[in-house]
Amino acid sequence: MEANLSIRGLKKHFGANKVLDGVDLDVSDASVTTIIGKSGIGKSVLLKCISGLLEPDAGRIELNGKPMALSRGTAASDSQCFSYMFQNNALFDSLTAYDNIALPLLETTKLNKKEIREKVEAMLEQVELSDSANRYPGELSGGMKKRVALARALVTNPQIVLFDEPTTGLDPERKFGVFEMISDYRERFGFTALLVSHDIPEVFEISDRVAWLDEGIIKFFGKPEDLNAEAESALAGFLNKANYGRR
């Protein structure tokens, strides 16, 4: 299940505000790439452009060397190669955990009810939520909701999963748990993960690559350990503010 994502010259502006000004990024197969940067700098916008929720003004996105359509609603979302895990989970309140996970299978595949049940039950077991299958999102804890959202994102076997600040609103212990979960499931399911996170340095523990988005472009792209070599740059200032001590 090869999934190499290549982004070239991606631009997006809202009125006079240039949010993305020519983003170039390569996400390699079965890796975890984390996008870091200041709040409001455009990290989520970048994910939404990749997923097709926002239409970029210019640029090219290629998946495994094949260009993808960039218009809203016809890009990544239609290719079923991508899944998206939202900051606030975006679970359907009126559906149980089981139904939330089953939704993409019910609506987009030709699997019969038995096959769907088997898949969803297997997924619930993987995320250790078998006992909570019939509970509504309102009856689940923050961590459990994250796991339901992750299960829903993974149940269609996507090649690439986009995580938009997956640890928002969680305490340090649960944050660590979510990162561990992403790392663990990535190894188990073999997907490629693209994360947006503010949790520095914790997120580096699971990241194969780190991309620093600043002033609309990717100013640093490399391994987490290479961040130490950036002592004199603006990135160092950002990392210091984010409590990333000199390691």
Add this chain to the structure above:
Amino acid sequence: MIRTLGKLALGTVGELGEISLFGLSSLRGYAAQRHRLVKLVTAIHEIGVRCTPIVATVGLFTGLVMGLQLYYTLVKFGAESALGTAVALSLIRELGPVLTALMVVGQAGSAMASELGIQRNDEQIDALQTMSIDPKGYLVGPRLVAALICFPMLTAIFDLVGIFGGYLTGSVLLNVDSGVYWNRVFESVTWADVQGGFIKALVFGLLTIAICAYRGFNTHRKASFPGVRGVSESATRAVVWSSVGVLATDYLITSFLL
């Protein structure tokens, strides 16, 4: 002044165009959905079943009041025997479709606009899109089809209960002969009257549900405020625009039908 009026007119026409396209793409999206019947039954429950009690209640009281008012008007001309005709025709041609639509807007339309607004703010609509599920076809399309089925049925319930209400005040309370009352009802109502009422019900159904769904679905674009205030603004505007739409369309359809 003229510029402002022009802007307002252009804005309204533009909005109507957007709502029409929104409704069409929702119906097209629904046609491509899987499990259409399940979604339709859920929407019929939301728009039809849940609204039946309020529509019947308002129908009954409307009939009761009409029986009372028309009796005291007709009795001045010694024409109280025409009560059945007056009540039935007023309800079937005019009040039935209009008041039914306004009741459904108040009950189901506002709830729908709020629900879609919350789903928009909570990124549930975006989530559908990332799952390759057409959000309009999934959320709006079944409701539009349900409106086409439910509005005429609710209108019929309103008419029947209203005519019965007229009978209660006219015959039971004010002693108009019940045989005369029902005879006048059956004699005066023609198929063209019923058809006209149903045409109105169909148009009001599509119009109101499309406006309410459009407002809720586009809360992020159309509301002046983000968050909860945006949702409440969407719901309020949905109800106001739908109600104005019903009354304006009623005038247009009536002028064509008469």
